[in-house]
Amino acid sequence: MNIAVITSGGDSSGMNPCLAQIVKYATHQGHVIYGYKRGFLGIRDNDYTVLRPCDVQDWHKKGGTELRTGRFPELKEQENQELLISQLTKNNIDALIVLGGDGSFKGARALSSLNPKMNIVGVPCTIDNNIYGSEYTLGYDTALNKQVDYLDGISDTGMALPGRVFFVETLGAWDGYLTHSSVLMGMADFSVLVEKPMTNEEISREIVKIRESGDKDYVVVMFAEGDSQNTITRMVDAANYVKNTLGLNVKCNLVGFQQRGGVPTATDRLRAAGFAKYAVDAVVKGIQNVYVVYADGKYQYMDVEQAFQRKVFDEFEIK
């Protein structure tokens, strides 16, 4: 089989290890992997390279994506979908594996509904861990570990010079998985989430309660990014309120975009291998219109239509 692969939408650590495993696993079965660059844009421009195991031999330890990613909003138009199908057909591509988030899966669904013979399979890749039906998305653990390092540093200075309040905003868009994990792990006191908003007054009251409990010499409050166009402002607004009303020393911190890259952790590499195997197996066996999920300790297939539901957030048990 000729199998195309793309990385699309937001990049995440874990994409490269997954690409490497797809190439190795499929090539050893006699298939050929076409790596298209910059997501769907590379298919439009017929910009690809045939990937052999020797080309990907050190990709397991690389963040970002060697294929680059891309956004092509015009793929919503049928004319562009037809163009992509014709580009793939010209190269005798039998199947396409899409590494990305739910947006990329919408693109995959659009292409496979135009050409049902082209088997298209999704692999959930996003640091936000917010793909419906999957307890894990590639990149989440690497991003989480960056957050752990970041908060451990804050804890050191918090202990050394008591009395301060630290506000920390993470990536994660509208979903609280990254942000709230720090509370579950005991590294932060509470979080302000899109799923669980708090007024500035409520935030102040909570801080007073923690300080009066005597349990902590410093307070850490996590902020979910929310709408990435208006990031930071929510946290700074709350910080100004707390400073003005309580007279406390509040320090604002942004984990920022370094959280999205970096060397993939062991967990991301391990899951990448599982997702890769199941994605290749699906296209080889002709299992249509699915994405691979990790749930209840095993890899499974879900109908791609399911992917567009919102994953339910449970503040006590993140998975």
Ligand SMILES: Nc1ncnc2c1ncn2[C@@H]1O[C@H](COP(=O)(O)OP(=O)(O)O)[C@@H](O)[C@H]1O
């Ligand atoms: N409704 C849609 N129809 C067709 N293609 C889509 C659709 N939504 C998203 N895409 C394609 O998927 C790409 C990536 O989507 P995006 O939401 O940016 O990232 P992610 O896959 O990380 O969620 C878009 O740039 C576009 O090419």
Ligand SMILES: O=P(O)(O)OC[C@H]1O[C@](O)(COP(=O)(O)O)[C@@H](O)[C@@H]1O
């Ligand atoms: O780089 P962009 O396009 O501004 O995207 C920012 C968003 O990407 C993410 O890092 C991951 O988003 P996706 O993987 O779902 O695309 C979010 O945490 C963040 O809000």
